[in-house]
């Protein structure tokens with residue numbers, strides 16, 4: 001046993017220090033980035049924010065909306081060739097990835113889709129635990145089969161495994177174990193790594209090899225997205241922040257709450273109507289039952305199901321996040337997102353924001 005004593009930090013442990021800047025307006029900030037990938041040699045150009053491959057988030061209708069803003073979507077792995085076919089006219093193959101797990105059924109589905117649509121150039125290989133030898137072998141197999149596709153692989157949280165996955169053929173490594181909004185891995189297993197430090201260490205390892213990383217999970221507000229880019233993420237992936245919208249396709253649940261008031265004119269009781277949507281982790285019991293029919297006996301669920309306030313169209317949320325990110329850049333004098341990490345100095349804090357009137361979430 002060993003205890004590592006150097007501090008490891010989360011988004012909430014730091015703030016970004018403002019710096020003198022010549023930028024006049026948020027309008028002047030360019031959020032588009034361009035990357036050339038290590039193995040595929042393909043070029044990415046866009047705003048490097050991704051919708052996670054989760055039910056209610058990595059959906060085809062979300063992808064259509066996000067690509068209009070120049071954002072990216074990792075589609076859920078349950079989409080079949082038939083599903084993709086329906087959207088083949090509207091989706092830009094540069095703005096989404098098809099996902100797969102490591103089992104044969106998933107892989108066959110991936111092969112079917114890529115055979116029919118070779119212009120789709122991103123593959124997302126996603127497992128909860130990217131540390132197994134088997135996973136590395138699988139990444140290597142996919143790389144061999146698809147030498148010019150851009151491969152995303154994860155999740156891991158340490159430099160050694162980031163390097164290993166890149167050497168096995170990943171162009172982009174997905175970083176994050178346990179930080180997610182509907183993840184219970186840390187509770188169920190005690191395993192995890194504070195997300196800000198995980199991104200810092202994995203990005204450093206990946207950049208040394210000419211590869212890229214995604215900071216995946218744990219962002220609760222636009223400021224966290226800015227911190228993830230500030231600490232070195234090339235892409236930031238969002239689940240919870242993109243959940244609860246029309247495009248996610250979930251059912252809207254309406255609840256009626258008795259406010260204990262009476263309308264003086266009509267003498268009728270006054271109720272408040274609140275709308276919600278269900279959101280769940282991809283390792284939750286809800287997801288396992290939906291996708292596999294049951295939770296296998298040898299495993300426990302490592303995700304939870306929550307009820308989120310319904311948030312309407314996703315456009316508004318996207319603009320809110322991009323507005324926040326542009327503002328961060330003006331505070332530190334970064335004319336382009338590319339300059340954000342060079343311009344960032346973090347300060348460690350004991351309190352991130354004032355919670356006297358609530359938890360910081362907007363109405």
Ligand code: 5GP
Nearest residue numbers: 052180181183217218239240281282283303
């Ligand atoms: P969020 O942006 O909601 O904080 O985090 C999203 C990320 O959480 C996903 O991209 C994925 O990596 C992770 N995730 C999704 N579902 C589950 C789950 O059921 N269990 C765990 N451990 N992580 C999950």
